[in-house]
Amino acid sequence: MKAIVAVSQDWGIGKDNQLLFSIPEDLKFFREKTRGNVIIVGRKTLESFPGGRPLPNRTNIVLTSDRKYECEGADIVHSTEELICLLSERKYDRDKVFVAGGGSVYSELLLFTDVVYVTKVFAEKEADTYFPNLDEYEDWEIASSSEDREFEGIRFRFETYVKQKQ
């Protein structure tokens, strides 16, 4: 599967259950990559979406340990094992399955992730949630990198990290 994330200079991704940045081009990139595909999110990230609702035009799979949790329009799973079973039962193309946060879910599923689309925002911002710093992992390499862009004085770029086969 793939993951998609926007990180600050020190790989921060969120604070107080909100994103650190709202960059229209990045939100568009997320929409385009995931539209028509499958996103996997933790319960807290789901609740940070507009109205606490699943994102439209894609299959939303939500991880929670709460067996009573219900959310119209989303598939609920209660463990990584249950998630992997659901993905294999439904035979999704693994290129179309995106881990979309938050911090706990990115970390737990990194083992199953081959490609990460990272929007790197060159700004420091206080965070309470982080993505694992892929630059510190020997098996992850940057396969492609966009030119630098800018929004309201904030510089950012799109990078694709690919897990190297051992």
Ligand SMILES: NC(=O)c1ccc[n+]([C@@H]2O[C@H](COP(=O)([O-])OP(=O)(O)OC[C@H]3O[C@@H](n4cnc5c(N)ncnc54)[C@H](OP(=O)(O)O)[C@@H]3O)[C@@H](O)[C@H]2O)c1
């Ligand atoms: N920058 C980005 O690209 C980006 C993208 C997405 C999210 N975010 C940010 O990330 C932050 C949220 O991340 P987070 O780590 O606090 O929360 P999270 O990963 O979104 O959700 C955590 C919750 O997911 C459930 N969960 C996770 N792993 C599970 C497992 N193996 N089995 C069962 N349930 C599991 C648990 O729900 P229960 O407590 O219900 O059991 C857990 O409390 C927010 O600030 C959000 O804005 C950033």
